[in-house]
Amino acid sequence: MRAAGCNGTRIPRSRGSARASSRSFSSQLIQSRPTYGSIARHGAIRQAGRCRPSLPGTICAVRTAATSELASQPPTPNIRARSEAEGGALYARIKSAIAEGRFIPGARLPTERALSAQYRVARNTVRKTMVKLVSEGLIVREIGRGTFVAKRRQPAPSREAEFSLPELLEARLLFEPALVELVIDRAGEQDWVAFDSALEAMRAADTWVAFKEAKYALHFAIAHASRNRFVVRMFEQIIASRRAAGWGRPGGHPAPLALVRETACRDNAAIVAALRARDVPRARALMHDHLVHTLSSVSGA
Template sequence: MTATVDGALRALLRDGLQDGTLGPGAQLPTERALVERLAAPRSAIRKALESLEREGVVVRQVGRGTFLTDAAVLHPTAPDNTSPAEIMQVRLLLEPPVAALAARVATQADLDRMTGFLDHGGRSEGFEDFEGWDAHLHRAIAQAAHNGLLLNLFDVMNTARTLPVWGSLKRRTSTPERRCRYHGEHTAIVDALRDRDSDGAHDAMRSHLQHVADTLLGRP
């Protein structure tokens, strides 16, 4: 549910920015209003807002509400017609070198954050929770490269994961066995990062993403 709500909320903001009803400094509807508008649980709305806040798209002020930042206008997103094949092509080009860089420059705090996300993913019992922690882990690896331009490129690519076509395909191909295997692959990536093994992190990330691509696109 969380991934679907995230995509729906981003679409709502994108539509508002395009038609002029929203802009920098504009106040978003309350959580209660978003629950009704998106027909989603409050917990999922909260997680989606937290994700936008981490990206700098919104700022939340206690007692006042949630507001769009200037970055919302400048925050590019993947085209709505982006296909799963295109998403995986870009992920395979971008994420393995990012993991290699992260292995060299990640701080202990970065590694601890990744480990936490990895552990949460391993304890996830269903598709939605696993996908949420999967997204957190991959972005944490990109953050650990400590390169703002690379992170911006990653975030543009990552918005494609909120597109309905991506979510539908991931859901159809997700099984407990596949999630278990993905978790094992995530573990290999994080282990290489902790070992400061740049080549190992690159290869583990590429192997994982190739497995995801083969699963989603029906390759043997």
């Protein structure tokens, strides 16, 4: 067989050279095949490295080190439980502020961003708390304006349903002195802050209504620190009765505001100091004496 040259001429080719070329190619192909020994050695290398052959050795080492580091780290805290705890505390604070009159009906609440920064909680926690307060009818949200304390329509007070101040003081004498033990056992940091804030409001009050609001806010905070919902609800009824009566006293105000305020601030500051010192007998005695003194000043008037 003749092969064609570049100019079209045929170049003679011998059969012997073609056979030699074929045998040479076959020999190279056989030599390039992996032998059983090479396959075994390659498997031993893969088994020793425990890494896929497609991954470089450096990546395999980094992956192994990262896995060991993650295994040695302590478990992360339960973020959901922490969020629920922070949301419950924020809910209690805002609800208490509304019940105590610090957020009056129609008042505009701080923004979610401001509440998040003030109480150091996540924006999502603030948002969930607002949704809960809206569902309970305590606040309303107006698009483009903000969040406001709901304006609740107060029923007209019935003269037959009103309780006199001596009646309320007698009732308070039955449970408030015994309440101090629960308060000492259960009060948290936010409760002590509420006590001090109420005392400051009492000292700064320049009207009779402001003074009485601050004084009852202190005793409501003490009741709230007991974590007894029945006691808290009962004290809410006491405050509602006094507000319905306009915080008045039977026979008017026989003593000047400054004198009444000074005595009340001294007595209540002593009660708070005994609570902070965890002195149950002294706190109980001071609470009892304060209520007896108040009752004696209004009874028979």
